[in-house]
Amino acid sequence: MKRTQHTIVRGMLVAGMAVALAFAGCTKNFEDLNKNPFGVSEEELKWDYQYIGEPFKQIQRSIYVSNPTWVFQIQQNLMGDLFAGYMTPPNPFGNLNNNNNTYNLQDGWNVALWGCAYGSYTSSSENSVMPVCKYLAELTEKESPHFYAWMKVLKVLTMHRIADVYGPIIYTKYGQLNADGSVDYDSQKDAYYAFFADLDQAITILTKYMDDGAAPAFTKFDLSPYAGDYKKWLQLANSLRLRLAIRISKVDPQKAKLEGEAALKHKAGLLEVHTDNLTIDIAPMEHPMSSISEGWQDARMAAPMESILVGLNDPRLTKYFKASVDYPGQFKGIRQGVDMPEKGRYVNFSRLNNDGDLFASKRVQLMTAAEVWFLRAEAAVRNWDGAGTAQANYEKGIEVSFTQHGTSGSFATYRDDAVSKPAPYTDPKNAANNIAAGNPNLSTITVKWDDAASDARKLERIITQKWIAVFPDGQEAWAEFRRTGYPKLFPVMINNSGGKISTTDFVRRVNFVQTEYETNPKGVQQATTLLGGPDNGGTRLWWDKP
Incomplete structure (x- = not known):
């Protein structure tokens, strides 16, 4: 079969990146990736946007990797999903029970997320973002500003997740080698300020296209439900800007307010209804959690999920989730870091509901309208202009989440429940893991809004509901838990960190990756100085203040 020119060019692009990444360190030797090595003419570059547009699919699929599944497992499930209190593996992994689950952070696991941003952690080139963004920046900035703006939004969507795990990252200096071959990191503050600048630039560009009524140009490359619609992508960009503004609201309140109000007041608006949710089409792949939960039997409900969802x-x-096999009709979660001599002990606790809307579709969820309503609710508590009222936003967030999951008929009863609270936790396999009523780690929060409550109590109510609504994106939930301390989670039972991570303070971040120590040691030394503490899981990030 004769292949079209754009198919050949795309194949060359992917193959070329594979070779480049295979011989590069995570963040070095990318100075040539932004050059066009194929000598394609300007006319050919503009032809149906294929040469520009196809790499955008790689970016979208690399934010939240689904293929191969093992990358997703160590990128997301054995980090964010675990540390957020969403899921716990029933697998001791080699009968050692000495890994992320028990605070002995595994470099071999934790490198995957870094690799999804920068590449070279695997022989596959289809799971990295920054090399493609760098390549596309020069290609699109002048000739195709709408694609340039779209790239900026996707880059920030990816890289804030990287910063929220490691802290300092390589962002503004990406691809810029020093004379000694090292690459400089940005502090997390500088990275966040760069995120806001990139979003502002993208929003300005896309707003002009929206106002001009321009026809969508990247519809065929858009794996989201937005189909290249400029207004929809503006709503996502504004929502992302609000998310990041709220994230820094404790450490940098003036900047947070400035950026948050810009998002709240923009004429394109924010995500509002569940059909606005940002999901990425990964077909023909199944949702990776289906394999991890059902096929590999490596993910089960976490104890905090049982306590909060059952109690409320x-x-x-x-x-x-599905009911436990061992305890029919009951939903049973596993507490993190429990004694687990073999996989059989907890494997029949509650697995994911692979038949539900979250896992049965060939889509992964990156941001929901429900989350944005909870962001608005917190903005209202902080008295930001344009936020509306905290109660209306909070209740709307619950309603939109219920609509998303087909439970709207229960909304009013749930919203008005001022009695139900998270339930005590009982581990039928080992009573030492129980959390009894009155335990300070057991929340007493209810659902019904109380406008007379303290701001701290309002925040706990908002974040608890946001934690429920953003499931299964544990990385976002973990970030919000670290920022706020909510919802209340249960401390790890076995702490194998050697004193690096406090049992009562939980995991605050993940170590810089070993490939960086090997290929960019001066950069990592600088990054550790910027971090302001030892390179381990107990050091708090810039926005993570007690």
Whole structure:
């Protein structure tokens, strides 16, 4: 079969990147990736946007890697999903039970997320973002500003997740080698300020296209439900800007307010209804959690999920999880870091509901409208202009989440429940893991809004509901838990960190990766100085203040 020119060019691009990444360190030797090595003419570059557009699919699929599944498992499930209190593996992994689950952070696991940003952690080139963004920047900035703006939004969507795990990252200096061959990191503050600048630039460009009524140019490359619609991508960009503004609201309140109000007041608006949710089409692949939960039997409900969803009589419980095989009719979660001599002990606790809307579709979820309503609610508590009222936003967030999961009929009863609280936790396999009523780690929060409550109590109510609504994106939930301390989670039972991570303070970040120590040691030394503490899981990030 005769291949079209754009197919050949795309194949050359992917193959060329594979070779480049295979011989490069994570963040070095990328100075040539932004050059066009194929000598394609300007006319050919503009032809149907294929040469520009196809790499955008790689970016979208690399934010939240689904293929290969093992990359997703160590990128997301054995980090964010675990540390957020969403899921716990019933697998001791080699019968050692000495890994992320027990705070002995595994370099071999934790490198995957870094690799998804920068590449070279695997022979596959289809799971990295920054090399492609760098390549596309020069290609699109002048000739195709709408694609340039789209790239900026996707880059920030990816890289804030990297910064929220490691802290300092290589962002503004990416691809810029020093004379000694090292690459400089940005502090997390500088990275966040760069995120805001990139979003502002993208929003300005896309707003002009929206105002001009321009026809969508990247519809065929858009793996989201937005189909290249400029207004929809503007709403996502504004929502992302608000997310990041709220993230820094404790450490940098003036900058947070400035950026948050810009998002709240923009004429394109924010994500509002569940059909606005940002999801990425990964077809023909199945959702990776289906394999991890059902096929590999490596993910089960975490104990905090049982406590909160069961205690609050939350109808989303059955949408997220299935009842336990060992205890029919009951939903049973595993507490993190429990004694687990073999896989059989907890494997028949509640698995994911692979038949539900979250896991049965060939889509992964990156941001929901429900989350944005909770962001608005917190912005209202902080008295930001344009936020509306905290109660209306909070209740709307619950309603939109219920609509997303097909439980709207229960919304009013749930919203008005001022009695139900998270339930004590009982481990039928080992009573030493129980969390009894009155334990300070057991929340007493209810669902019904109380406008007379303290701001701290309002925040706990908002974040608890946001934690439920953003499931299964544990990385975002973990970031919000670290920022706020909510929802209340249960401390790890076995702490194998050697004193690096406090049992009562939980995991605050993940170590810089070993490939950086090997290929960019001066950069890592600089990054550790910027971090302001030892390179381990107990050091707090810039925005993570007690």
